[in-house]
Amino acid sequence: MAVERGQSHSDDLLRGKGIDALSAPDRNLATALVLGVVRWQILLDHQLQALLKHPNAKLDPEIRIALRLGAFQLLYLDRIPARAAIDESVELAKQAGHKFASGMVNAVLRKLRSSPFRHLEDTAAELALEEAHPAWMVERWARFYGLETARAICRHGQSQPVLSIRIASAGVEEELAQAGIALEPGQLLTAARTVVSGDVTGTAAFSEGRVRLQDEGSQLVAELAGGALPAGIKVENVLDTCAAPGGKTLILAERNPGAHIVAWESSGARLELLQKRLEGLGERVECVHADATELREEGAFDLVLADVPCSGTGTLGRNPEIRHRLRVEDLARQSERQRAILTGAVGAVRVGGRVVYSTCSLEPEENEQVVAAVLASCSNARTAPLEGQIDALLGEGILTAAGGEGLRASITPEGFLRLLPGAFHTDGFFVCGLERLEG
DSSP, X not given: OTTTTTSSOHXXXXXXXXXXXXXXXXXXXXXXXXXXXHHHHHHHHHHHHHHSSSTTOOOOHHHHHHHHHHHHHHXXXXXXXXXXXXXXXXXXXXXXXXXXXXXXXXXXXXHHHTOOOOOOOSSHHHHHHHTTXXXXXXXXXXXXXXXXXXXXXXXXXTSXXXXXXXXXXXXXXXXXXXXTOEEEEOSSBTTEEEEEESOGGGSHHHHTTSEEEOOHHHHHHHHHHHTOSOTTOOOOEEEETTOTTOHHHHHHHHHOTTOEEEEEESOHHHHHHHHHHHGGGGGGEEEEEOOGGGOOOTTOEEEEEEEOOOOOGGGTTTOTTHHHHOOTTHHHHHHHHHHHHHHHHHHHEEEEEEEEEEESOOOGGGTHHHHHHHHHHOTTEEEOOSHHHHHHHHHTTOXXXXXXXXXXHTBOTTSOEEEOBTTBSSOOEEEEEEEEOOO
């Protein structure tokens, strides 16, 4: 209900005290139910609505969610008996004060068991329904990337994302193995691992910050930013414009051990969390409560990371409710803010300095079009193609050989990097490098 009302994100709720108080099996079931229902909500509603006595009837939110929960268990979970799934949904309707609707819930879910859904994916609209994504979103992806790639993006959005970690100190992997944590090597980065089984968050290594949860694509963005300047050029001052939650900031510090890091964050609550996470860096890092759209630090930095707020359409597997909240008109608003941040970032680096611009969006309005607009208005900047940085990361042993090959194939004709969901075990990302020129 909290997600339905827009009061909270599912990821925040599923890491909260209420979930922590459950037993491990109940915690896993609650997570599967919440994320599963939010992921498949569009298709569940389509199937349920067709089975109502009056298909155009408007249901109370509590009844709608009780139906979705039952339908998800009937259609997608194979270890819960059908009778139990139906009975629990009926009971939820009663507990919510809708006893009159409990009979309807029972009847609809029983009909659902014997009403197969015809699977069609021949058009973008059919694919959108089959994979429970908004039609407007899938139609855009099909237009930009082709129907087959749109299908891969959708299927990645419907799957549980892998849990990736960053090994921040020597000996951690052996320590985790002794704690019963099974790991596999990362696909892109030698410091990344995929958790196969076990609870990393319950280990001392996690609580002490020697291992961090972080999507491998997110780690890659920070690695590219941290090594953006050519070898041999000293990096003394680095700015992370939108720093919370701080995972990328830590990698910037790792890559540039002699640099002073300034970390900006516009949210007071997130700034407090950022300060706590970065306190191990001591005086090397300066956390500042500031809005990156108002960046006016002319030529003060050697390197700026502008990992900007965005629509997040590359993260639908991790944040499934985005698909229900985002509207196509939101992209223009995001783009305006992103252009302001990137323009300020270009002004904030010295001549010869570099800016790395990144989003976790798949939308051109937030990616290529933002870069093009800023370059058109800033005659003192040019793109800095990323192929050289990929080669450098390979040479330093930071990238895996297979990862380097895959990343080269993900470079666009303009020299940008586009990681599409499904290409690797990562969220979707866009990355662009810019260089400040004289003038």
